[in-house]
Amino acid sequence: VREKFVLPFDKKIIFFGAVGLEEKRKGFIYLQEALNLLKKLVNNNISNKIHLAIAGHYSKEFSNIFPFTYSYLGFVDLNKLATIFQAVDIYLNTSIEDSGPMMINQAIVSGVPVVAFNIGVATDLIIPGKTGFLADIENSEQLARGLKKIIELDEKEYSIISNNCRVLGEKNCNRYNVAKAIVEYI
Numbered sequence: 001v002r003e004k005f006v007l008p009f010d011k012k013i014i015f016f017g018a019v020g021l022e023e024k025r026k027g028f029i030y031l032q033e034a035l036n037l038l039k040k041l042v043n044n045n046i047s048n049k050i051h052l053a054i055a056g057h058y059s060k061e062f063s064n065i066f067p068f069t070y071s072y073l074g075f076v077d078l079n080k081l082a083t084i085f086q087a088v089d090i091y092l093n094t095s096i097e098d099s100g101p102m103m104i105n106q107a108i109v110s111g112v113p114v115v116a117f118n119i120g121v122a123t124d125l126i127i128p129g130k131t132g133f134l135a136d137i138e139n140s141e142q143l144a145r146g147l148k149k150i151i152e153l154d155e156k157e158y159s160i161i162s163n164n165c166r167v168l169g170e171k172n173c174n175r176y177n178v179a180k181a182i183v184e185y186i
Contacts, residue, residue, distance in 0.1 A: 001087040015088035017055035027094030033140035039067040085110035109169035111162040115146040
């Protein structure tokens, strides 16, 4: 899958995406801050092994914005998005006003740990240290520290968190359980 999207095989890939990356509510400023802080938190050996995959509409060049190498994937549809989650190691969500965000569900179901602000569905699906890390809203330093923790996991530890994500996703995000919860609520 990484070959299909021209993503490096030898790096940890942090994925970020939003339909409109420049929308204030998607927290692009916090993305920038968290990544710059992450660069300072990790040593050069680890820093050189981090790559960003970015999806969505954006009108500017990223080269002066991020401290890591990156691949800009442009706007992706749902089928392509599901495939991208197979190629990444971490999903970073910096939304500050979102009742979803749906990409958290998609990441968890795909076995991808999530680092996000403590809003919306993140509060239900991110179990700190088990399926990812939560940060207080607008706290870029906590986002950076959560990213660092996942990036520094060894293969066995990462596999456990990835499996936790899949198990939780199968339990909470499958259409039958979601439909049942809606019917019970009504």
